[in-house]
Amino acid sequence: MSMYQDQKAIQLTPQLREYLLQVGVREPDLLKKLREQTANMPERNMQILPEQGQFIAMLVKIFNPGRILEIGTYTGYSSLCMALALPEVRITALDKNPEWTKIANKYWQDAGVSNRIELTVGLALDTLKTFDDQSFDFIFIDADKRNYLNYFEESLRVVKANGVILIDNVLWNGRVIDATHDDPGTQAIRKLNDLISTDPRVEICMVPIGDGLTIVRKK
Numbered sequence: 001m002s003m004y005q006d007q008k009a010i011q012l013t014p015q016l017r018e019y020l021l022q023v024g025v026r027e028p029d030l031l032k033k034l035r036e037q038t039a040n041m042p043e044r045n046m047q048i049l050p051e052q053g054q055f056i057a058m059l060v061k062i063f064n065p066g067r068i069l070e071i072g073t074y075t076g077y078s079s080l081c082m083a084l085a086l087p088e089v090r091i092t093a094l095d096k097n098p099e100w101t102k103i104a105n106k107y108w109q110d111a112g113v114s115n116r117i118e119l120t121v122g123l124a125l126d127t128l129k130t131f132d133d134q135s136f137d138f139i140f141i142d143a144d145k146r147n148y149l150n151y152f153e154e155s156l157r158v159v160k161a162n163g164v165i166l167i168d169n170v171l172w173n174g175r176v177i178d179a180t181h182d183d184p185g186t187q188a189i190r191k192l193n194d195l196i197s198t199d200p201r202v203e204i205c206m207v208p209i210g211d212g213l214t215i216v217r218k219k
């Protein structure tokens with residue numbers, strides 16, 4: 001039996017989450033509009049939740065990075081959260097899909113932040129390799145899971161010392177502990193979680209918000 005068995009963390013029921021959203025999240029209108037538009041798309045589950053968006057925006061406000069890198073932009077919700085969080089911050093956004101990022105671009109323009117977001121459409125790993133060491137202060141990883149280990153290693157290279165890397169979907173809807181799931185994406189997330197748990201290069205904090213978000217600080 002686990003030594004943590006007697007300690008109870010709260011289980012977020014749908015009703016309790018509803019309450020959290022009501023009293024704990026202030027979602028700007030434009031983000032709400034983007035979320036509603038994305039809700040009609042088949043890949044809508046790739047979008048972060050509003051409570052996550054607010055959490056990441058709060059981290060950005062507290063940490064005050066100059067340059068942010070986002071790996072996996074989708075329709076732009078998280079990048080818009082981060083751009084709105086700080087008036088000066090510059091974001092480099094990577095995604096392979098021109099249709100999704102067309103929507104992102106429209107919302108960045110509507111919000112007046114498009115001049116601070118530089119999007120590269122293509123394979124993120126190829127683009128990552130073109131960046132110099134220690135170019136970024138803050139990185140958000142939320143692209144294809146099969147490449148998570150590669151994204152993490154490249155992120156460690158391009159982030160500054162004491163910089164932050166956020167990794168989304170680290171609990172992967174529970175599949176990380178479900179032996180019936182063994183697809184390449186699930187395997188990659190498990191491998192990365194295992195690696196990070198003892199990686200001497202970083203400090204970590206795994207947060208059970210949304211689908212699980214690990215905050216990594218490079219030493």
Ligand code: CA
Pocket residue numbers: 046047048142168169
């Ligand atoms: Ca995600």
